[in-house]
Amino acid sequence: MAGAVLNSLRLMRAGIVMAQHGVRFWPKGIKVPLALHAARVLTLPVTILTWPFRIGKPRERRISDALASLGPSYIKLGQFLATRADVIGPELASDLSFLQDKMAPFPMAEAKRAVAEGLQRSVEETFATFGPPVAAASIAQVHKATVVDPQSGASKDVAVKVLRPGIERRFKADLDSYFFAAGLVEKLHMPSRRLRPVAVVANLKRTTDLEMDLRLEAAAISEMADNIKGDEGFRVPEVDWRRTSKRVLTLEWIDGIPVADIAALKAAGHDTEALGLKILRTFLRHAMRDGFFHADMHPGNLFIDRQGNVVAVDFGIMGRLSPIERKFLAEILHGLITRDFRRAAAIHFEAGYVPPHHTIETFAQAMRAIGEPIHGRTAEDISMADLLGQLFAYTELFDMETRPELILLQKSMVIVEGVARSLNPHLNMWTAAEPVAKEWVEQNLGVAGQLRYAGSGAVDLGRMVADVPKLVHRVQGTLEAIDSIAKNGARLDKAVIRDLAQEQAKAGRWGRAALWVGALALVAIAYAMLKG
Numbered sequence: 001m002a003g004a005v006l007n008s009l010r011l012m013r014a015g016i017v018m019a020q021h022g023v024r025f026w027p028k029g030i031k032v033p034l035a036l037h038a039a040r041v042l043t044l045p046v047t048i049l050t051w052p053f054r055i056g057k058p059r060e061r062r063i064s065d066a067l068a069s070l071g072p073s074y075i076k077l078g079q080f081l082a083t084r085a086d087v088i089g090p091e092l093a094s095d096l097s098f099l100q101d102k103m104a105p106f107p108m109a110e111a112k113r114a115v116a117e118g119l120q121r122s123v124e125e126t127f128a129t130f131g132p133p134v135a136a137a138s139i140a141q142v143h144k145a146t147v148v149d150p151q152s153g154a155s156k157d158v159a160v161k162v163l164r165p166g167i168e169r170r171f172k173a174d175l176d177s178y179f180f181a182a183g184l185v186e187k188l189h190m191p192s193r194r195l196r197p198v199a200v201v202a203n204l205k206r207t208t209d210l211e212m213d214l215r216l217e218a219a220a221i222s223e224m225a226d227n228i229k230g231d232e233g234f235r236v237p238e239v240d241w242r243r244t245s246k247r248v249l250t251l252e253w254i255d256g257i258p259v260a261d262i263a264a265l266k267a268a269g270h271d272t273e274a275l276g277l278k279i280l281r282t283f284l285r286h287a288m289r290d291g292f293f294h295a296d297m298h299p300g301n302l303f304i305d306r307q308g309n310v311v312a313v314d315f316g317i318m319g320r321l322s323p324i325e326r327k328f329l330a331e332i333l334h335g336l337i338t339r340d341f342r343r344a345a346a347i348h349f350e351a352g353y354v355p356p357h358h359t360i361e362t363f364a365q366a367m368r369a370i371g372e373p374i375h376g377r378t379a380e381d382i383s384m385a386d387l388l389g390q391l392f393a394y395t396e397l398f399d400m401e402t403r404p405e406l407i408l409l410q411k412s413m414v415i416v417e418g419v420a421r422s423l424n425p426h427l428n429m430w431t432a433a434e435p436v437a438k439e440w441v442e443q444n445l446g447v448a449g450q451l452r453y454a455g456s457g458a459v460d461l462g463r464m465v466a467d468v469p470k471l472v473h474r475v476q477g478t479l480e481a482i483d484s485i486a487k488n489g490a491r492l493d494k495a496v497i498r499d500l501a502q503e504q505a506k507a508g509r510w511g512r513a514a515l516w517v518g519a520l521a522l523v524a525i526a527y528a529m530l531k532g
Helices: 002-020 034-049 059-070 072-081 090-096 108-119 167-188 190-195 197-211 214-227 262-267 272-290 323-338 341-350 360-374 384-397 404-423 429-445 447-466 468-488 494-506 509-531
Strands: 129-136 140-148 155-163 248-252 292-294 302-304 310-312 318-320
Touching (some): 002 167, 072 090, 072 167, 072 197, 108 155, 167 197, 197 214, 214 272, 262 272, 262 404, 272 310, 272 323, 272 404, 292 404, 323 341, 323 360, 323 429, 360 384
């Protein structure tokens, strides 16, 4: 009860701040549940009284300003919801794209104390110099420092990322209120259940939990460095593991031109059109080839070094795709590019994205409605926001559940396309993507790919053979149970069913099959004995 009251008070405070900024609580076209009309009624006086202070402020900036004023966790919530146009609608998602993850830095004394506690030694012992913060965001801030090589005596610049003091406690309190609100929405607004608001908040929690352990960010950088060893034109900073802990991350300092500074890039002699193409194809290659991609490649996180390499920073948000998801992604992309809409539709059914009560032909029609407008048009005529809005509308029409990993990929593709087009205004994403998708399809669906899949299948078969003794043991237990029934009579009460359920939960894929065959046998024998 106390938790519900506290969460209600937190949400009420947020509602008042939103009303002060003139934020609309519900996207257009969404029917507001009667039980939640109270939120609008309670905040109406605030909206009216503060109206004069909002004169001249663009409507699309209001929600970003409101969330920024509410603090770190609301900034992260806004950034996360900007990736979920399927939940909040394309218009509100577009408004949230203005939200900048910038906050006032915390004092140097606190930063030095946090570094000392995180690395178990003082700042003076760890760094030759430690400068003031150069960037401050909702979860951490970055300082420029120098380290000295004890053998050569050479010094080099490093970037030191430090978590905000007490940030975990603040996020926990606010996330509790988000779960509370999401639960209310699911309970009071039936259509929202398909969008799984509670699961959305759970995904946000997982994302922020990962961001608040800087060792995991270091590991993400290291993993991507391994993935791109043979690639040209893209690199990541080197991790200083000796000066890295859960709350402190030390990396190579990147001296480069921000990708947003087009004039400086051209003045330095860089081919901006080639850079735009490189950024887009690099992202697609990471997603489809490696299944591991930078999910926050906005202009502030991309630099161009003296050699013309694209250097990415801030690996707090990463996306992953399993091999099977990559296969489906490549085939869907290839199907849209080559106008094989039926194949693109069939892939959705094979992946289980579209429920089987719909037909491939009808969904192929929807794919054609999305894909055909792309062909024969210039890049300037194609709006990715409009395409995604149409796609999200079709997800509801075809009863498709949200797929967080694919939504993150779609959001990242929109950001990357925006960066690439700022460098190359005539870039057509679909034309640029074609060789990457084609390469992936040839390597993974051609002869070499089928041999790899065959090898993978052989490994699975070997594992299954290795599990045979365990299966025999389980089947033997089942036979003993059957023998007991034969001797003592049929008894399939709640305790037996519960025990079967417990064993089923422990078993692996093959074990579950054996257990349920045994369970069906038990039922059949019991039924026969009762009939006899």
